[in-house]
Amino acid sequence: MDLIQRVNEHFIESIAAKQQAMEVLSPGIAVAAEKMVACLMNEGKILACGNGGSAADAQHFAAEMVGRFEKERPGLAALSLATDTSALTAIGNDYDFDMVFSKQVRALGQTGDILLAISTSGNSANVIEAIHSAHERQMTVIAFTGKDGGKIGELLTSEDILLNVPAFRTARIQEVHILMIHALCDAIDYMLLGGE
């Protein structure tokens, strides 16, 4: 296979992953957006976490909430738990890397807040611990996963939302996750501002 064909395969596979995800996830994404708006309108906030590419997704989502997505509006309360290098290194060094998010959730999370938990495998221990802490704090969890949903898929409650991408390659799952983030931002803005 030549290099251009190899690149083409990525586009083809990504398009297919998105098509399959659309068919199963759009209703759940709409419900997640409604839960987020209800939380934000009730003085709540959204905490987001994930590792590697998903850390970037958590940060990307928070930036579009606090800054803006496509329309001018007041900033919305969201925070990435994956960006504070001092907190991440101190907690990782002094306690355990599994606790880097959960300790922040316990410190910052309040009843009615939302945890956006992002893990392509559904098995990252620090994301799982963050979900346990969110439940202790009576927060709702919205989980973005992939593959078979992993352990995260098994520990969510009926109050939570599992948005599991039906794909097995990490890169493809991440590409759908970022699309889901933009769809969420758009739905939130639409509910708050109306428009097209």
Ligand SMILES: O=C(CO)[C@@H](O)[C@H](O)[C@H](O)[C@H](O)COP(=O)(O)O
């Ligand atoms: O972006 C990628 C791979 O595309 C990596 O950085 C990837 O996010 C990391 O390996 C993560 O540690 C994977 O964690 P998870 O998605 O299974 O929770």
Ligand SMILES: [Zn+2]
């Ligand atoms: Zn990646």
